[in-house]
Amino acid sequence: MESVTLSARRLAEYVHRSGSIDAAIGSVNAMMEGTRIHQAIQKTYGEEDEKEKFLSRALDLDGKTFILEGRCDGFLKRESGYVVDEIKSTSRQLEDIESPAEVHKAQAFVYAWILTEELNLTEIRVQVTYVQSSTREEMRFIETHTAAFLKEKVIEMVKIYEPFALLMQSLRKDRQDSIETFSFPFESFRPGQRELAGSVYKTINEKAKLFAQAPTGIGKTISTLFPAVKAAGEEKINQIVYTTAKTTTRIAAEEAFGLMHSRGLKMSAVSMTAKDKICFKEKTICQKEYCEFADGHFERINGAMMDILEHETLMTRTVIEQYAMKHRVCPFEFSMDLSYVTDAMIGDYNYIFDPRVSRKRMAGEQKSRSVLLVDEAHNLPDRASSMYSASLTKAPFLQLSRNDQYPALKQAAKRVNKTFLEMKKELQDSFAIVDSLPEEWLEAVQAFFTEAERLVQSGVRDEQVIDQYFAVRQLTAAAEQVDERFYIYIQKMRNDVLVKIVCMDPSAFIQGSAKGYRASIFFSATMQPVSYIRTMLGGEQEDFQLDLPSPFSKDQIEVKTVAVSTKYKDREATIRRITDELRNAIEHHSGNFMIFFPSYAYMKMAYEFFEEEGIEGVELIMQSFGMDETERDLFLASFKNGRRVAAFAVLGGVFSEGVDLPGEQLTGVAIVGVGLPQINPERDQLKKYFQEKGLNGYQYAYVFPGMNKVLQAGGRLIRTEKDSGILLLIDDRYLTVQYRTLLPDEWK
Numbered sequence: 001m002e003s004v005t006l007s008a009r010r011l012a013e014y015v016h017r018s019g020s021i022d023a024a025i026g027s028v029n030a031m032m033e034g035t036r037i038h039q040a041i042q043k044t045y046g047e048e049d050e051k052e053k054f055l056s057r058a059l060d061l062d063g064k065t066f067i068l069e070g071r072c073d074g075f076l077k078r079e080s081g082y083v084v085d086e087i088k089s090t091s092r093q094l095e096d097i098e099s100p101a102e103v104h105k106a107q108a109f110v111y112a113w114i115l116t117e118e119l120n121l122t123e124i125r126v127q128v129t130y131v132q133s134s135t136r137e138e139m140r141f142i143e144t145h146t147a148a149f150l151k152e153k154v155i156e157m158v159k160i161y162e163p164f165a166l167l168m169q170s171l172r173k174d175r176q177d178s179i180e181t182f183s184f185p186f187e188s189f190r191p192g193q194r195e196l197a198g199s200v201y202k203t204i205n206e207k208a209k210l211f212a213q214a215p216t217g218i219g220k221t222i223s224t225l226f227p228a229v230k231a232a233g234e235e236k237i238n239q240i241v242y243t244t245a246k247t248t249t250r251i252a253a254e255e256a257f258g259l260m261h262s263r264g265l266k267m268s269a270v271s272m273t274a275k276d277k278i279c280f281k282e283k284t285i286c287q288k289e290y291c292e293f294a295d296g297h298f299e300r301i302n303g304a305m306m307d308i309l310e311h312e313t314l315m316t317r318t319v320i321e322q323y324a325m326k327h328r329v330c331p332f333e334f335s336m337d338l339s340y341v342t343d344a345m346i347g348d349y350n351y352i353f354d355p356r357v358s359r360k361r362m363a364g365e366q367k368s369r370s371v372l373l374v375d376e377a378h379n380l381p382d383r384a385s386s387m388y389s390a391s392l393t394k395a396p397f398l399q400l401s402r403n404d405q406y407p408a409l410k411q412a413a414k415r416v417n418k419t420f421l422e423m424k425k426e427l428q429d430s431f432a433i434v435d436s437l438p439e440e441w442l443e444a445v446q447a448f449f450t451e452a453e454r455l456v457q458s459g460v461r462d463e464q465v466i467d468q469y470f471a472v473r474q475l476t477a478a479a480e481q482v483d484e485r486f487y488i489y490i491q492k493m494r495n496d497v498l499v500k501i502v503c504m505d506p507s508a509f510i511q512g513s514a515k516g517y518r519a520s521i522f523f524s525a526t527m528q529p530v531s532y533i534r535t536m537l538g539g540e541q542e543d544f545q546l547d548l549p550s551p552f553s554k555d556q557i558e559v560k561t562v563a564v565s566t567k568y569k570d571r572e573a574t575i576r577r578i579t580d581e582l583r584n585a586i587e588h589h590s591g592n593f594m595i596f597f598p599s600y601a602y603m604k605m606a607y608e609f610f611e612e613e614g615i616e617g618v619e620l621i622m623q624s625f626g627m628d629e630t631e632r633d634l635f636l637a638s639f640k641n642g643r644r645v646a647a648f649a650v651l652g653g654v655f656s657e658g659v660d661l662p663g664e665q666l667t668g669v670a671i672v673g674v675g676l677p678q679i680n681p682e683r684d685q686l687k688k689y690f691q692e693k694g695l696n697g698y699q700y701a702y703v704f705p706g707m708n709k710v711l712q713a714g715g716r717l718i719r720t721e722k723d724s725g726i727l728l729l730i731d732d733r734y735l736t737v738q739y740r741t742l743l744p745d746e747w748k
Contacts, residue, residue: 003058004165006158007366008070010340012106014164015157017298037089037131038073041138050075057114059158066158066165072111076127083125083142084112090130092457094139100128106157109145113154116147123147134449134476164302167309168341171268175343178266179233184226185263191551192218196523199546201227204236204371204519211377211534212546213527215744216715220523221249221256224373229260229267232343237371237518240269240344243352244375245383247629248658253346253375257314270315270339272347275332278317285461286330293330304329305337315342340366349380353513354387356474367516376657377522378708381536384506389486390475391500392445393493394420396468406455409465412448419444423490424497431491433685437499442479449476475501487685502682504689511538526711528742532704535695554746556724557717560585563732566673571602578730579609582670586615586646589726591667592639596651596713598673600625606672607648615646622648623655639665651675657712662719669717670728674739675706707742714747 042051056069074085086108090097108126116124127142189197196214203210204227214220228240242253250271257269276284281291288295304327312319315338324331339345350357352372374380397420400406400413419441452469460466478501482488485508489500503509514520527533530547562581564574586593597603607622614620621638624631632654638645639661649655652675677683683701691697710729717725727747733739740748 003065003067004169005067005069006161006165008055008068008110009107011068011110011157011161012103014302015160016101016103016106017301037133037136038087040136041085041087041129041131042074045074045076048077055111055114055118057117059154061155061158061162064162066162068110068114068154068158070107070111072115073129074127075111075115081123081125081144082115082119082121083127084108084115085127085129086111087129087131089133091133091453093454094130094132094137096457097130097139100130100141104128105143106153109150109153110157112145113147113150116150121147124150134446134453164306167306171266171309174266175268176233178264179229182229182233182260182263182265185222185259190217190219192548193223195548196220196223196546197227199544200224200521201231203521203544204228204231207518208542208544209514209520209539210522210544210546211527211530211537211539212521212523212548213530214523214525214546214548215550215552216525217719217721218548218551220525221252221375222259224375224521224523225253225256225260228371228373229265231371232267238369239342239366239371240373241352241370241517242344242346242373242375243349244346245349245379246376246654246658248660249375250346250348254314254316257344257346261313266313267344268309268313268315268342269344269346270320270335270342271317272335272339272345272351273317273320273332274348274350278321278331278335280321280325280331283463285463285466287459287461289459290461291330293324293328297329297333300327301329301334301337303327304334305341308338309341349374349383350387353380353384353510355477356387368518370517372514372517372520374520374522375524377524377537378526378533378712379524379657380510380522381506381533382705384510385503388478388481388503388506388509389501390471390478391498392471392475393499394424394497395495396464396471397448400464400468403464405462406451406460406465409448409451409455412444412451415444416441416448420497420499423499424492427490427492431489431681433681434488434490436482437479437488437501441499445472446476448472475499478503484689487682487689489682489685502685504686505536507536507538509538510536514538525715526708528707528711528744529704532700550744550746552718552721552723552746556721557746558726559747560726560728561734562728562730563735564730566598566602566731571605575605575609578672579606581728581730582606583610583615585668585670585726585728586618589668590644591664591725592645592647592661593668593670594647594649594655594661594666594716595670596649596656596672598651598675600650602672603648603650610646618644618646620646620648623650623653627654636661651713652709655716656709657715659716660719661716662723666716667723667725668728669714669725670730671710671713672730674703674731674733675709676702677705703738703742707739711742711744 045051051074053072053075055072056067059066059068072084073087076083076085086104088104105128108128112124112126115121123144123146125142125144127140130139192214196212196218199210199212231237244250254271280293285291286294304323308315308323320331320335324334394417397413397416401410401417403410423438423441449472452465452472455465456469482501485503485505487502487504489502491498522537530545564577582595597606610620621635623635687697687701690700714727717727
């Protein structure tokens, strides 16, 4: 008899869909502190009690065998009998919870049933423990149930879930059958591709972590996905999690899956789109009173899931929107639900590394059967740092202290505003870096958070209240993490005050997020120096490393170094020399040019020199601050319209990586400066931190981050084996040993 394995948690969630999208007890957004809360409760257990107990039991039903399994939070042994404990963190106030949510009881029922079967019990107690995520207050609901009642409930749930379970089993069989005959989707491997693919497969096979530097043009996307697909065919993994920093690299992953599908692969993949972008409403307010897609979402979501899984394999944003509109469900939550059951998920770093939005419902068993692929991994340290950092200013609290609509919140905001003013008075200079935040200020902020949370949970739709609630929530979470890896920055700003908690070293958080996956692959064209990137990504000595040489010939690229100062104090004196060099290069080389500057102001200064005189037959275009997707698309389209273009862009900006302009679309790149971040007290704090760890603080805080931007921008030039062009490195520091050693061999 063929068996079907069911996760207790997934079973309960499927059968008992309920609540509001943002405010349900234990919802994804309300579980930021879930793991630590679980651990705190479990530490109070007795010596004979068991935590995280794995349970599994077969249930024969209608000629089929269903294996129910999961990890029970707590199995408690009391004099009065056994107790199953299901722990849930919640952002709701405990006094508002009159009874446990059916979904949480149902999950506990499965564990309780398994235990009655294993231990031959006639009855058992089921306990649901709620912990308020801010106050850490606890509330417990406990019921006693007979073994017969529990079995009846489990059978009832399995019957509801059965059609979905059988569909997933059928899709999985189709997937495995297709992988058996699936081969690499190109006639041959490019230089370096086979080595990268082999290293990825070995890493998955050995349950390890890999840091791979694979130059542009090697075909990194397909070289990491293909071995992961093969590993899935061998039952080593069940899901591929492909995460990236930019839309362009997400599209590359979608195209790779599309190519593999055209060659016979049957593997489902869902692409994640940010909630604000995919939301059908003008404002992203997930409350049934405002949004018809939130109203009744849980009643319709199972039908939507069955429909899309039966008919689609590549679930891009367009496909998600189509089915979400058809079934009238929230498109973001729809894609989030799909991400737990599809064979692959493609999404931003947030869904893996950000504690506010990461996929909390991904149980340990599922994670251990997944591979994590991190594209453009050099971007992750900065992104992760921002995820664990937070800031607040005084101004929003002052505004809310004048709002009579919410009297209690008004008083809380007034108190925060007052403590901000006291903090401002104590600042002797315009800014200060301090070891800790004033206790009175923190208490006032926490009191505001508690009151704002009450309003948000009660359905208040005031945008200012909601925005400030989330800002305060992020700061209070960051404040709990503060140690030597963080610094606290306070600054006077005219009538305002800024408080920032900044994470300097996110490596432990990155390491923690990657922990639990069967394997993790961090790859990029730019991992220079490798020791720096590995440190910042939480690498350990036993992790695998791969450094592939460029597949391109040195003959394809002409590198010219212009020895001129681009330091801030010299810019006005050297700008004419620099623009003359640029003009000469553009005039003497066919094709399009892209010129990168370290700041918008510097870029505009150079652009104005060109604009005055112009270049015959060359169109000048310039990146503007805060360009939307349409404007970015128009900027890139200029390279394809047949006219010659000289494009001015910002180093480290949206056009300096993830952009493909092969052939005559781009034959010249110039990089002005070495990309160093601006020297300021905050960067100096970062320098001090790494210096105290025995590393070169200046290089870690300034040189390495800057040169990563340089390498990415220069990588826009040669994209295929047929490309050729000129690269101008404009800065006299490129001639020094410190910077030359960080350049690729083909640039030297």
